[in-house]
Amino acid sequence: MLEKVSHNFEKTVIVGIVTQQQNEDKLNEYLDELEFLTFTAGGEVVKRFFQKMDKPNPKTFVGTGKLEEINLYIKEHDVTTVIFDDELSPAQQKNITRELDCKVLDRTNLILDIFAQRAETSYARTQVELAQCQYLLPRLTGMWTHLERQRGGIGMRGPGETEIETDRRIVRDRIALLKEKIKTIDKQMAVQRSNRGAMVRVALVGYTNVGKSTLMNAIGKSDVFVENKLFATLDTTVRKVVIKNLPFLLSDTVGFIRKLPTQLVESFKSTLDEVREADLLLHVVDISHPDFEDHIESVNTILQDIKSADKPTIMVFNKIDAYKHLTLSDEIPEEKTTKHYTLDDWKNTWMSKVGANHTLFISATNKQNFEEFREKVYEAVREIHITRFPYNKFLYPDYKDAVEE
Numbered sequence: 001m002l003e004k005v006s007h008n009f010e011k012t013v014i015v016g017i018v019t020q021q022q023n024e025d026k027l028n029e030y031l032d033e034l035e036f037l038t039f040t041a042g043g044e045v046v047k048r049f050f051q052k053m054d055k056p057n058p059k060t061f062v063g064t065g066k067l068e069e070i071n072l073y074i075k076e077h078d079v080t081t082v083i084f085d086d087e088l089s090p091a092q093q094k095n096i097t098r099e100l101d102c103k104v105l106d107r108t109n110l111i112l113d114i115f116a117q118r119a120e121t122s123y124a125r126t127q128v129e130l131a132q133c134q135y136l137l138p139r140l141t142g143m144w145t146h147l148e149r150q151r152g153g154i155g156m157r158g159p160g161e162t163e164i165e166t167d168r169r170i171v172r173d174r175i176a177l178l179k180e181k182i183k184t185i186d187k188q189m190a191v192q193r194s195n196r197g198a199m200v201r202v203a204l205v206g207y208t209n210v211g212k213s214t215l216m217n218a219i220g221k222s223d224v225f226v227e228n229k230l231f232a233t234l235d236t237t238v239r240k241v242v243i244k245n246l247p248f249l250l251s252d253t254v255g256f257i258r259k260l261p262t263q264l265v266e267s268f269k270s271t272l273d274e275v276r277e278a279d280l281l282l283h284v285v286d287i288s289h290p291d292f293e294d295h296i297e298s299v300n301t302i303l304q305d306i307k308s309a310d311k312p313t314i315m316v317f318n319k320i321d322a323y324k325h326l327t328l329s330d331e332i333p334e335e336k337t338t339k340h341y342t343l344d345d346w347k348n349t350w351m352s353k354v355g356a357n358h359t360l361f362i363s364a365t366n367k368q369n370f371e372e373f374r375e376k377v378y379e380a381v382r383e384i385h386i387t388r389f390p391y392n393k394f395l396y397p398d399y400k401d402a403v404e405e
Helices: 022-040 064-076 090-100 107-118 122-139 166-193 214-218 262-267 267-277 290-304 342-347 370-388 399-404
Strands: 009-020 043-052 081-084 105-107 201-206 237-243 244-252 280-286 313-317 324-326 331-337 359-360
Touching: 009 022, 009 064, 022 043, 022 107, 043 064, 043 237, 064 090, 064 313, 081 090, 081 107, 090 105, 107 122, 107 262, 122 166, 122 370, 166 267, 201 214, 201 267, 201 290, 214 237, 214 244, 214 280, 214 370, 237 370, 244 370, 280 290, 280 370, 359 370, 359 399
Parallel strands: 009 043, 009 081, 081 105, 201 244, 201 280, 280 313, 313 359
Antiparallel strands: 237 244, 324 331
16 A cells, blocks of 8 residues: 555545455455545545455445445544445445545546546646546536535545536537537647648557656656656557667657546647557557556557557567565565566567567666667667658668669
C-alpha cells in the first residue's frame, strides 16, 4: 500500500470482490492500482474491504453484512468516500449511497475524475465532459439528493457541479452539443495531421505511468509534463525528431489502463487516431512493475480494439534501473543493480522474444542503453522511409552520381 499522506487528502476506503473469474491475488493487483488512482485523484486509502462471492449482489454489489461492516468503519473513522473497484449500476450506486450516506464512486467515476483534473486544453476538457455526461445520464435519478454542492473533492469535478439539478433532456442536449464540438475539432486535427507531410510517424503507446513522457523528453529534447501519477498526459504531444540525418514525427499518447471506461475510448477517439495513423509503435513497458505482463496484455487488447495491433512495433522495456527481484535464499525484495542483471542477461530472457520486430531494455531516466535504442528506432524508421521515398537524398547521398554514371 502507499505510504500515509497529508491530512489534506480525502479519507477513503476501497472495496472489491473475489469471484470465480477473479481470485484474491488478482483482486489485490486491481486494488493496488485503485489505491494509486485514488492517490492521484487526491485521496488517502485508509482501509480495504473485500468479499468472496459467486457474483456481485445486483442491489448492493457486496452482501448486506459486508455493507454494514463498511458503514460502521466509515462512521467510526470519519471516512468521506467509498470507492468500488468495478463499475456500479445506477441502482447499485443509489442503494449503496442510501445505506452509507457518503460519497460512493466506482472505478469508472474515479478515472473520469482524474481526467477532469488533468485536462489542460479545451479539447481535452470537452472530451472529458462528454465522457462524464455519458456516465451521468443513466444515474441522474436521485444521484445528487444526498450531496451538498459545496462538498466537492473526488468525483465532484466536471459536469457534476453544474448539472446537479438538471434532467435527462438537458444532459442529452449537452451530449449532442459536445459531440458536434468534438466532430469539428476532429476535422481540424485531421487537417493538421495531413499537413505534417509524408514524414514517418512514430507513436509511443503503453500503460499509464510507464515512462512514455520521460522517454519523449529524452528522445525529442522536448519539455513534456512528467509526474509519478496516473494519467499525467492527456493531450497528445507531437514533436519532430531527427536521429542521424533522418527526421520523423514522434507522438506521446494518453496511457491505457485495465478496465478503461468505454466512455473514454469513445470520447478520446482523436487522441487514439494518432496511434491509428502511426507507421511505427513504440510499446513502452514498465518492467519494474509486478504486473507488467498484464499491462502488456491490456495494451494489446486496446490496440486490437482500435485496429492497430498489426502495426510494426518495437517493445521497449523501460525502468530496468528500478527493477526488483527476489533472492533465492530468503525471497526478500532486493534492489536490482548491474551486478544482478546486465543487458546481455535481459536479452536472454523470454521478454526479448515478445516483440514482433525488436525488443529493447532501457532506462529513460538515466538513458541506460540509449544508443542501441536510438539505433533500433533509426533502422525501423529508415526501413519505412525507404518504402515511401525510394530515392531519398538523405538516405542515398550518392544516388544522383550513380544515375549519371
